[in-house]
């Protein structure tokens with residue numbers, strides 16, 4: 001067998017020799033590999049974006065709705081069930097969530113816009129220990145009313161708006177607006193033309209504290225986190241239609257530019273709603289609290305706001321009673337391995353009579369798998385056709401080069417050597433074709449990303465790039481190119497090695 | 509191989525091509541020995557089987573039956589690897605059609621046998637030495653396309669000499685050359701045989717080779733019809 005270095009040298013020289021043969025043979029491979037890596041990289045990227053939105057290892061445990069004689073007899077999700085779930089060894093984490101079960105209405109000022117929004121149905125609570133995304137959240141996301149706060153001093157709360165709407169979060173006192181309510185000549189509180197009271201927030205640290213109208217003391221604002229989905233939605237449609245700036249990918253930077261955390265504050269009118277005819281019975285007259293956004297967390301509910309669960313428990317108890325304050329709306333279970341989903345779901349059904357909310361992540365994963373399979377098949381077909389093309393070209397080449405191959409035999413090549421020379425040429429064409437294909441694929445990806453950035457409108461979760469060229473994708477592309485090329489070269493190489501050298505050499 | 513064992517030993521070698529009605533018997537039992545240092549002229553009509561026999565000796569073709577021993581190796585029993593090895597190390601081929609590789613330089617053509625040798629040393633030096641011997645030192649970096657027929661054949665001879673073979677098999681080496689250039693080639697072969705002791709088997713129609721040969725083997729229809737020894741060959745022309 002000829003030394004490998006000599007083989008490599010001979011193969012390289014032979015491959016570079018006929019440009020026409022090279023282009024004819026490599027062309028298909030280039031196209032095939034380009035589509036191969038492009039398809040894989042795009043499905044990889046889309047899958048990972050989807051998995052970020054719908055984590056595959058997270059499932060939502062809910063109680064199936066059941067009623068008997070008009071009475072709700074659904075199983076109650078409570079701490080006992082959370083504990084039972086946590087005994088399962090496949091469970092890494094169980095995160096109970098509690099929805100705000102009565103209407104509430106929010107109002108805030110953002111960049112000079114008077115924003116009003118429903119909070120009921122769009123708010124829930126989770127324990128602070130689950131939300132640890134950044135130092136600010138760690139510090140702020142907790143039940144401030146549970147600690148002994150020296151700033152919880154007596155204060156005069158702002159008056160209710162005559163319009164029955166919740167008032168905006170009042171600003172800190174200044175020269176025109178002293179602390180506390182400003183009374184008119186009639187001794188009644190005065191309001192500006194927008195219906196906002198003339199009132200300066202009298203609390204210490206007015207950016208962080210507000211004056212509560214029930215116990216007439218200063219309270220820390222309710223800390224709220226929002227999910228990245230909200231930012232995406234905001235950037236996608238809301239910001240544009242309201243003429244607002246796009247949030248930076250670095251949300252903290254964005255917040256700082258907007259004037260810090262205090263700019264992200266708003267009022268919540270508990271028990272208020274804009275939805276006409278809402279007939280939820282509430283046990284308490286509406287009241288106002290103030291909240292502040294403390295950060296972005298993917299533990300937050302996708303659309304809405306999430307606060308420490310103790311606030312939700314207290315308010316549910318206040319407005320709906322004990323049952324509402326002790327029943328979780330769902331338990332988010334993180335599995336140690338997404339493969340354990342099926343046995344866990346079965347166990348849940350059998351022993352707790354609970355079920356999993358249909359996992360969107362699972363559905364998307366299945367769809368993506370099928371799409372990827374189809375795309376990869378298409379590119380494999382292209383590559384297979386180019387392998388056949390290589391076989392065809394090499395058969396012609398081998399016939400054309402009989403004399404040359406015969407001479408190699410005469411000067412000492414074994415049949416195996418000749419076979420390796422031809423196979424090596426095929427592999428090299430495959431490899432170069434593969435490299436060109438990968439480069440071509442990457443170039444096309446850059447083109448698509450450029451077009452996407454410049455011509456596609458913004459939409460939620462619009463990615464910066466549509467492709468993720470993981471190392472195994474281009475390695476796989478190269479291996480696939482070389483592999484199929486060698487496959488195409490196999491029969492021609494066999495023919496070359498079994499050709500009789502004698503005849504070719506003695507013919508004139 | 510013992511010191512006085514023949515370089516080539518053929519016994520009842522037969523060879524046919526094709527099957528059934530299309531079958532042609534090319535060699536019908538050829539036997540002869542070639543001793544070390546001989547210069548053999550293999551003559552005979554076109555189609556008599558000379559090239560076939562030469563290819564069988566060189567291991568480029570396989571006989572149907574008989575015994576073929578070349579340089580002590582039974583080429584019928586040896587595997588492809590072994591045959592390739594003796595072609596590489598001990599046998600040089602010179603063909604009528606030169607069979608140079610046009611994409612390589614003259615020097616690369618000469619050194620191509622080194623591609624199939626393990627631990628080949630001083631490849632270019634040996635290649636240049638072979639070129640010097642055939643008088644083409646100045647042509648090392650030329651391409652074969654730029655050479656005359658005689659120069660091409662000298663390059664082919666340099667290639668055959670690259671590994672300093674013990675046996676040189678030449679199939680009508682002067683067939684494509686004019687008589688003047690052919691004469692130079694023949695003189696070169698004679699010198700090679702006389703000075704270096706290389707054993708040569710030359711298939712030829714050329715009377716001059718027959719006249720310089722130590723022995724002339726004549727073939728007809730796949731059989732040896734006449735073997736003339738040195739003395740006879742010196743006295744008269746070959747059978748063609």
Ligand SMILES: Nc1ncnc2c1ncn2[C@@H]1O[C@H](COP(=O)(O)OP(=O)(O)OP(=O)(O)O)[C@@H](O)[C@H]1O
Nearest residue numbers: 503525526532534553554555556557558559560561
């Ligand atoms: N591969 C082959 N297949 C079929 N027949 C062949 C093959 N090789 C040679 N022959 C036949 O074998 C016979 C001998 O051929 P060979 O080339 O040995 O003759 P030769 O003596 O060298 O003739 P020339 O002087 O023309 O070169 C011819 O009839 C030829 O047609």
Ligand SMILES: [Mg+2]
Nearest residue numbers: 506558559560
């Ligand atoms: Mg012949």
